[in-house]
Amino acid sequence: MDDTSKAPAGPWRKASVSVGDGGCFELAPSAGGGVLLRDTKDKGTGPILHFPRDVFATFLQGCTSGEFDDLAG
Numbered sequence: 001m002d003d004t005s006k007a008p009a010g011p012w013r014k015a016s017v018s019v020g021d022g023g024c025f026e027l028a029p030s031a032g033g034g035v036l037l038r039d040t041k042d043k044g045t046g047p048i049l050h051f052p053r054d055v056f057a058t059f060l061q062g063c064t065s066g067e068f069d070d071l072a073g
Helices: 053-064
Strands: 025-029 034-039 048-052
Touching (some): 048 053
Antiparallel strands (some): 025 034
8 A cells, every 4th residue: 555545635524513522533535546544533643544444444334234222331
């Protein structure tokens, strides 16, 4: 993976229901064609994870179908 894969190609976004104490993560499209994820509380200084778009789409399908509901509470 080259450095451009971790360069955002758009603004970082977080859920509108996220809490104000930084206990959230942010997503952005990557210049390399995938999805980037970072921890909000790191204020842009922490690690950035890169996921291919198809892998991220599969993860979102699992979220919307309830596969990870037991992890949320």
